[in-house]
Amino acid sequence: MSEPIQTERVCAGAGHDCAFSRAGSSCMDNIRLFADLPADAKRELLACSRHTAHAEGDIIVHEGDPIESIIVVRSGRIKTFRVNSDGEEYVLDVLHDGQALWHGMFTADHVYRYSVECLAPVRLCRIHRADFEALLSNHPDVALGLIRMITTELDEAEERILMLSIRDPRQRLAKYLLARDQRCAGPEIRLKLEDIAASVGLRPETVSRNIARFAREGLIERPGRGRILVVDHEGLRTISRP
Template identity: 25%
Template sequence: MRILIYWNKLPQDQRTMLRNFLSENFRLKTDQLFEVLTVEEQDSLMGSGVTHEYKKGEIIFREGGIPTGIFYIKAGRVKKYKTNPKGNEHIFYLCSQGELLGYHALLGEEYYMDSAATIEISLITFIPKDGFLKVLRSSTTFSNALLKALGHEFSFFANSISNLATKSVKERLAFNLLILDEKFKNKDLPHEGNEIILSRTDLTNMVGTAKETLVRLLQEFMRAGLIEKTDKTIRILDRKALVKEANLMGSNTKKL
């Protein structure tokens, strides 16, 4: 399923406000960790790794597995999810280019608490534990940045749990469309519509609902003029209205 999101009904200052809000509250920020490394440290870290091309839907690691290193996404996108006893997935985060996977379990010397799988063809570098810890121990700047990232994770998960527990399904759908827009934005064409390719099953598992409910709500958004939907494409026509449907910032959404 392809989703195109357009900015044309949201002024530039309000777009910036919304992006900052989503970035601060609903992004893990691991893509910023490598920015603090020197060129030599980056070469040391990546030089110890092995890059592999993953097919769409390929598992990177599974819940309950033992971590032996971390994963760096060079290209592509990866879903992080939990599986319930019935085998149903709940996708709680999408990782994209530049982000790290698996470092939390590695540092805590724990089993993986979630699973990760690609949603498109991806290039991912596996960095062994020894290579990662070597740079971590030698770079105070990197270790401090990682501590900040770990601290930010608490806020991220608290916000995510609150979002799932307190928002209606319709609000969660609108919210996730906004999140996906940030994850799939075209850096070369920031003011154009962002094309998001995500299966209906994955979107259902992100929102936390049944497929039938998802289809009904998408049709409701279409009738209200928020989106235009074809067999494989969703175009968001009224972003301002979508922000209000998401009820992201309570009374602050009136400013958007």
């Protein structure tokens, strides 16, 4: 696992530099996993969190590593991916500011089923598994909220599976861009064509050709390399429908 550029211990009430702290609000308010926690529970987690920084291209998790912490993206973008026996990479997801890696934490072996790479300079917040388990014991109501969130994420996973079952590349790509646009932190989708191709199970040249066609049709704009701006959502929805 790559060594972080820097590490800092965070204590509750400390004036730490956090990408989510705005107008006195807690960073926890902007992270779906923690947003509904009671204020005292958020303070408990902040008291035991640890910040790390990583460079673009760093591998911060290898498949098979034990899941020791919840990893929250404070700023930047990371991708989760697997490599098959033929050496072909398959991107599972791309996460950005406010999203967290924690799935598998409560399984018997609690190991990662994927690797994680930084797609840009990244700042992370890590909360140790034992600290989160202690919080669940002290706040049983938190467990109910966690179950609700797992249900939501299972629905999202089902949507991704349905998207991958679409045979028409143009339709599949349109559906992916709409879903990615809804989840991205800013107005633009910031992904290389190779990462989009690996996410949707298409060849890079197929993605490149269809992206270029979407741009010619005025459905998207390409402000720069690795940047896509959806400008006609309804047009893409029309294409994405069976």
